Amino acid sequence: MGIGSTETVADHATDGPPVTSQDVAGRSPTKIALDRLRQDKIAMACLAIVIFFALIAIFAPLLTSLFGVALEQGDPGDDLDAFNFPVIGPPDNGFTWDAPLGLEPETGNDLLADWFYGARTSLLVATIAAVIATFVGIVVGLVAGFSRGAMDKVITFVIDVFLSLPFILVALSVAPIIVQRFSAQPALLESAQLFALIAVLSLFTWMTLARLIRGEVLSLREREFVQAARVIGVPTRSILFKELLPNLIAPIVVSISLGLPAFVAAEAGLSYLGIGVVGRPSWGQTVNSGVEYFNSYPLYLYAPVIGITVLVIALNLLGDAVRDAFDPNTRR
């Protein structure tokens, strides 16, 4: 019969010792998960690091002026020697507060300012792309899972199509198209490239979440509380967002937290390949131009590499911890 579970609860209530409700009451699964997360020292350390980078990104302009550097074009004629190396700061002249990370060879741009703004670009792109990908993934997954028949088939097919698109190939071909389309409007081109990058990144990541959600919804929609809601005539929209969505918090949070580091790395990687953002500082670009100075000016390369590595590791570990905390199957 379909009333098994209520029976069990009833049995407990009658047979077992009276349940004291003070501890259990009011603790939602999310709250339980957060409590578990809070006790995870690694997760907390990683969170601190992520917040640190987020603050750098948000307050980049303030920080640059605090350090007395500026995100402005250097003056190669005055700032660089005959070999296009900076005349102040590392690698040749020791530390100076005028340029704590030194100046970029060939252009004389300040590397610390570039680094601060690079963090901004990284996190901006990663966050927006993660939010878009998650949103699209949730909506598509919910709709596909809840609608039966043709609709589900069509959506599943679309997901499969997107999954089969080669990411790098599309990214490579979109870049020149954007450049050509906006070639005559330099200001517009910069934002167009940024949006194109975000679009490409989110375009290729929503499918996994959509599939995951669809699978969850498929099993959830046969559960009693959904059946009950349908029987009493709750509108589909409410069922989707009021009944199903709260049960999907865990996979969604996990998806975001694991997606972020992937986006940070992808942004840097695409910039390195020359198909990312142009016209604004980015760690990937700095790595790209710093490679050839690895022997003579390692700091040039190390700063963005360390930035990317630390941020990605922190985000990844945090993501793992979040998944562990939200997954009822893990016990620690």
Added chain:
Amino acid sequence: MNLTPVESSNQPRKGGNTDMRLKKPAVALAAAALMTLAACGGGSGGGNGSGGTDPEAGEDPTFQEGGAAGGGKDPEREAPAPIPEGAQEGGTVSVLTAVAPTTLDPTRAYYTDSTAIMSDLVTRALTQYVYDPETNDMVLIPDMATDLGRPNEDNTEWTFTLREGLKYENGDDVVAEDIAYAIKRSFAIAELPDGPTYQTTFFLDGDKYKGPFKSDAEYRGVEVDGQDITIKMARPFTDMDYYASFPAFTGIPEEADNPETYGNMPLATGPYKFADYKPGSSLSLVKNEEWDPDTDPGRIQMVDGWEFEFAQDTAKLENIILNDNGSAQTTITYDNATPSTFRAMQEEKDRLVTGSSPCTFMWYMDMTKITEREVREAIGWAYPYENAWKAGGEIVGITREGGSTILPPGTNGRKEFDPLGDHGGTTTDPAKSLELLEQAGYKDGEYEIKFLFASDDPLSVQAKDEIVTGLEEGGFKATPIASTIETIRDDRTDYESPINVRSSGWCSDWPTGGSWFPAQWDGELVGVEGMPNPANFDEAYADKEQDRILDTLTPEEAAPAWGELDEMIMTETYPAVITGYSGTAFIHGSALGGVENDNVRGMPTFGQMFITE
């Protein structure tokens, strides 16, 4: 020839340097394209007497001012070429480069790299260039011909006499008919594109004859009589002796020819022959036993073989040569050193070769759009020469040197002058620019300059930023138009492009103005497909003077006349901002000897290299 689409990308180093993996093919391609254009031989000259490459000079190598540009010809040079002191027999030289020649077909060889490899090592032509240590300059000497050719009185007929005892790698004799066939073959531009094309302009029936593959009709422009080859011209051609040094003027037996495959295994007449060639990736050369030093006044055959590796990563190849371990000691690259490698090499200057190469970079101002002379001069004052060069990855004074004449240093008959007065080719003076703009009636920030850059080339972007700053300080409104490495060449040569300035350049094919002005500054070229005249420069006085020089003057009179025309164009009209002359700076292993800069091509002197102990 034409060159570099992007301000910054003139160097092959861009090829491998900034980019790895994915971008590589595209970039290598782009860099190769640059080479093409930068290709053409030309421009002897550039010699510097002393200093530059000489480690004992004890000072920073500086750009070589054009010195002994006396045309550098020695029709009397005797075979065999002397064996240099300290040269050892044996060993293999490795050549690493970030770029790759698109073809090694002798008829199509017009890139600096392909002409140098083929001319110096594999395919002999009628004439050749050799390095002269006394003047640090290249000298034109006979090769397969016994002299530098004998023109008739009005330069409309040139006769070359072939040496006795010339053989192909398979032991067959090289006969005059083979040279004649190679000349006819060079007209087959449809089958064999990208090669030099002066024959279509100057040779008899050059505009009609389409090569031996298209028509069975006998070509009337070349006649063979025993060992004599006579080339007939449609109009006087004073520079035929230089032109005859191109690999297109080698011997190709008609029965061995297949235009599609001949370039993969061309028959060697020089000291080395193809052993294995993988287009785009590698080439190995081994000794050609049939080559007889007694017939060749220019080349030696000391090493056993050559291993060329194309499309290598710049950072990697520079590191190999920099560390100089094991086989790296016999390794060389012909790519320009990156600034950081160039600096690291300052302690071992004997492994660093610097010198000039015969190219001039220019900002061609569209004469149909920028009509006021004051505005053009204002751009000349506003352009941030040094800043743009540095941001573009150039080593100022080594790979790029300022100047104010169209003809680069070392060109025969070149005249020094300064069209802007006390400008010197490197002065950026925003105040003067503002003043000139005011004279022309424009307010600060009113006149818009639109130019191209490649948004996927970091060096191009960096240089663009500097140029924008410079122009804005000089009172212009600067609008950089984005393009990509792939498309910038097409965008630049498109008459409809929304730009009024074109950044490009030219390299001489030989060291006189004859390979410069008729190619880029002829009014008849305006409107021609491919935009050979990038400034849309159409002035009657210049056309008239060019016709006079080409049709009536002797070679001796023509050279200085081109120099005068250079001054006339620049001072009368100022159609282009000279954004510098190119230079070379390449590195090699410690066991290589005879490595000098071939300033005709901006390449190493492969033909005289050897391995020391």
